[in-house]
Amino acid sequence: MVAHVGTVAFIGLEARGVEVQVQLTPGVPAFVVVGLPDKAVAESRERVRGAIAALGLALPPKRITVNLSPADLPKEGSHYDLPIALALLGAMGVVDAETLARYVVIGELGLDARIAPITGVLLAALFAAEGERGLVCPAAQGAEAAWAGAIEVVAAPDLLTLLNHFKGSAVLAPPAPGEAEPPGAGPDLRQVKGQETAKRALEIAAAGGHNLLFVGPPGAGKSLMAACLPGILPELTAAEALEVSMVASVAGLLEGGRLSRTRPFRAPHHSASMAALTGGGLKVRPGEVSLAHLGVLFLDELPEFQRAVLDSLRQPLETGTVSIARANAHVTFPARVQLIAAMNPCRCGHLGDAALACARAPRCAADYQAKVSGPLLDRIDMHVEVQAVSAADLVLPPPAEGSAEVAARVAAARAAQTARYEGQAARTNAEADGAVLEAAATPDAAGRALLAQAAEAMRLSARGYVRVLRVARTIADLAGGGGVGRMHVAEALSYRRQPPRN
Incomplete structure (x- = not known):
C-alpha cells in the first residue's frame, strides 16, 4: 500500500x-x-x-x-x-x-x-x-x-x-483571520522647519509614486522627511495588502496572521550586501527591495553603498521585479518600490559653505557623487537640493500644514490615477508607459515646446524624457486634474538632474 x-x-x-x-x-x-x-x-x-x-x-x-x-x-x-x-x-x-x-x-x-x-x-x-x-x-x-x-x-x-x-473525537475550531495592524504613528511633516521646496517635492513623489533623491548637508532634515513619507501615502487596498503579505509570509515576517494596510517602509544600512538588498542566499529569500514592494525603499547615505549593490537595483526599478538566477532554480520576486534616497553633496557634507567646506572642493564633490552611477540616477525621477536649516527657521512656530493635510491631497491625486488607469497594468503615474502615458500626459502646445527645448538643453535621455512627463502628470493631478500645461512641465523639469558642466 x-x-x-x-x-x-x-x-x-x-x-x-x-x-x-x-x-x-x-x-x-x-x-x-x-x-x-x-x-x-x-x-x-x-x-x-x-x-x-x-x-x-x-x-x-x-x-x-x-x-x-x-x-x-x-x-x-x-x-x-x-x-x-x-x-x-x-x-x-x-x-x-x-x-x-x-x-x-x-x-x-x-x-x-x-x-x-x-x-x-x-x-x-x-x-x-x-x-x-x-x-x-x-x-x-x-x-x-x-x-x-x-x-x-x-x-x-x-x-x-x-x-x-x-x-472526530476532538474537532478543532476553524481559526479566524488575523486582525489588520493599526497604522503606525511616524513623524509628522509639522516637525520639518523650512524646506518648503523639499516638502513640495515629497508631496509630488507621494502622489505619483515617483523616485526621489535629496541632496544636502548633514542635519538638513533629509532623513526626517523620508520618514514622514509613509504618513502621507494612501493605505494599501485589500488586493495590495494580500500581495505584500505574500512576500512577508515567504520571509517569515507575518506575526499572528496580522496583515497590514500600511505601505512597507524599508531602510537598510549602507553596509547591506547585494543578496540582502535584491534577494538571494543559499535558500533564495526576498531582499529589501522585495520586502518594500508597493511601499518605500529608503537608502540613506547613498554613495556609501557599494556601487555594485546600487547598480543591482537598476533592473528592479525599471521592471518592478527582481529575478535571481541559480544553478538549480530561477526565482522572481515582485519589487515595485518607490525609491527615496538621501546623500551629502560631498564627503564632508558642506560643499558651498566657504566656512566649513574642505580644501579639496569642488573636486571632492565630483569624486563623491561619482560613486553613484549615471544610469541609476537617470532612474530617479526627482532630484532636490536641500539647503541647511538656519537658526531663523528653527525658531519659527510649527507649520500650519502637517501630514494629514498633505495626505488628503495625495489621496485625491491617487484616486484620479486609479480611475484613469482602470483596466491597465499601471497603478500610478510612475508606472504609466507607452500609449497609456501618451494618452494621459501629452502636454499642450506650449508645454511640448518647452519640453522639446529643455530635452535638448539638458540632454535628457529617452528615459529622462518619459519621467519628466510622468512627474508633470502628477503635478497636474495635484492641481485638480485636467491637461498637462506649460507650468506643470516647467516644475517637473526643475526636479531633473542638471547635466555636468564641461
Missing part, C-alpha cells in the same frame, strides 16, 4: 504542488527519503521518528520509502515533516488515507510531536484554495492561513490533537 499526502514547494512567490508518497515493504528496516531533498528534508526522518514515538507508537520493522514527487523539483525546508508523518501514519493505518487526500499539509515537527511555525503558510493556503482543498498547518499560523478565503483550515498545535481531529 502507498499512502499519498499533498504539500507544496516554494519557488519564490509560487507554491508548486508536491505529493508525498510513503510505501512500507518487507525487508531490512530502513527509512529513506528520495526526491531531491535538501539537508532539512533529509533530517525530517529523525524528527518524524521522534514525533511518532512521542505518541506511543513504533515504526513498523519494514523498509519505509518516502518519495517526494515530482522527483526533479528541489525540495527545501522543514515544512515537509508533517506531510511525511501523516503519510506514514496513513500507510500504517493509524489515520484514514482518503481523508488526508482532501488537504494540503505543511508544518515542522518537534521530537515531542509539537507542530512548529514555518514560512510561506499564506502561499500554501492560496494554493489549497485554488485546488478546492483544505489546509493543515501549525496552530500559530491558522490566522494567517484564514486570509486565503473560504477554505477549511485545520490549525493544530501538535500531532496528537491533529489525529484526534481527523478521528
Whole structure:
C-alpha cells in the first residue's frame, strides 16, 4: 500500500504542488527519503521518528520509502515533516488515507510531536484554495492561513490533537483571520522647519509614486522627511495588502496572521550586501527591495553603498521585479518600490559653505557623487537640493500644514490615477508607459515646446524624457486634474538632474 499526502514547494512567490508518497515493504528496516531533498528534508526522518514515538507508537520493522514527487523539483525546508508523518501514519493505518487526500499539509515537527511555525503558510493556503482543498498547518499560523478565503483550515498545535481531529473525537475550531495592524504613528511633516521646496517635492513623489533623491548637508532634515513619507501615502487596498503579505509570509515576517494596510517602509544600512538588498542566499529569500514592494525603499547615505549593490537595483526599478538566477532554480520576486534616497553633496557634507567646506572642493564633490552611477540616477525621477536649516527657521512656530493635510491631497491625486488607469497594468503615474502615458500626459502646445527645448538643453535621455512627463502628470493631478500645461512641465523639469558642466 502507498499512502499519498499533498504539500507544496516554494519557488519564490509560487507554491508548486508536491505529493508525498510513503510505501512500507518487507525487508531490512530502513527509512529513506528520495526526491531531491535538501539537508532539512533529509533530517525530517529523525524528527518524524521522534514525533511518532512521542505518541506511543513504533515504526513498523519494514523498509519505509518516502518519495517526494515530482522527483526533479528541489525540495527545501522543514515544512515537509508533517506531510511525511501523516503519510506514514496513513500507510500504517493509524489515520484514514482518503481523508488526508482532501488537504494540503505543511508544518515542522518537534521530537515531542509539537507542530512548529514555518514560512510561506499564506502561499500554501492560496494554493489549497485554488485546488478546492483544505489546509493543515501549525496552530500559530491558522490566522494567517484564514486570509486565503473560504477554505477549511485545520490549525493544530501538535500531532496528537491533529489525529484526534481527523478521528472526530476532538474537532478543532476553524481559526479566524488575523486582525489588520493599526497604522503606525511616524513623524509628522509639522516637525520639518523650512524646506518648503523639499516638502513640495515629497508631496509630488507621494502622489505619483515617483523616485526621489535629496541632496544636502548633514542635519538638513533629509532623513526626517523620508520618514514622514509613509504618513502621507494612501493605505494599501485589500488586493495590495494580500500581495505584500505574500512576500512577508515567504520571509517569515507575518506575526499572528496580522496583515497590514500600511505601505512597507524599508531602510537598510549602507553596509547591506547585494543578496540582502535584491534577494538571494543559499535558500533564495526576498531582499529589501522585495520586502518594500508597493511601499518605500529608503537608502540613506547613498554613495556609501557599494556601487555594485546600487547598480543591482537598476533592473528592479525599471521592471518592478527582481529575478535571481541559480544553478538549480530561477526565482522572481515582485519589487515595485518607490525609491527615496538621501546623500551629502560631498564627503564632508558642506560643499558651498566657504566656512566649513574642505580644501579639496569642488573636486571632492565630483569624486563623491561619482560613486553613484549615471544610469541609476537617470532612474530617479526627482532630484532636490536641500539647503541647511538656519537658526531663523528653527525658531519659527510649527507649520500650519502637517501630514494629514498633505495626505488628503495625495489621496485625491491617487484616486484620479486609479480611475484613469482602470483596466491597465499601471497603478500610478510612475508606472504609466507607452500609449497609456501618451494618452494621459501629452502636454499642450506650449508645454511640448518647452519640453522639446529643455530635452535638448539638458540632454535628457529617452528615459529622462518619459519621467519628466510622468512627474508633470502628477503635478497636474495635484492641481485638480485636467491637461498637462506649460507650468506643470516647467516644475517637473526643475526636479531633473542638471547635466555636468564641461
